Amino acid sequence: MFSNKTNYTGQEAFQARIYEKSFVSKMVIAQCEAAEVLTWLDFAIKCEYMNTEKHVDLSDEYGHIIAMIKNMINNAEKWILPGKG
Numbered sequence: 001m002f003s004n005k006t007n008y009t010g011q012e013a014f015q016a017r018i019y020e021k022s023f024v025s026k027m028v029i030a031q032c033e034a035a036e037v038l039t040w041l042d043f044a045i046k047c048e049y050m051n052t053e054k055h056v057d058l059s060d061e062y063g064h065i066i067a068m069i070k071n072m073i074n075n076a077e078k079w080i081l082p083g084k085g
Contacts, residue, residue, distance in 0.1 A: 024076050031069040037062050 038059060045055040072079055 018081055020076050020080050023079060024073055027069055027073045027076070031066055031073070034062050034066050034069065038066075 041050075041055055041058050041062070044050045045052065050058075
């Protein structure tokens with residue numbers, strides 16, 4: 001499950017692969033958006049909008065997404081298009 005905003009930012013980052021700084025900037029935004037989802041998940045569980053099992057599943061999934069984005073940021077040079085920028 002991806003929020004639309006996170007997915008759109010990820011698409012922008014993928015298109016920004018010509019310039020490493022642009023790519024990293026977009027990926028940082030995507031990471032922040034994914035972290036915001038975790039906040040909303042916590043809010044949803046406190047307001048009893050979802051059960052604990054669903055909260056744990058989605059929180060774990062977003063934790064993995066954030067870790068993948070962080071890895072892409074830390075290894076941005078692997079994602080940049082060769083011979084560009």
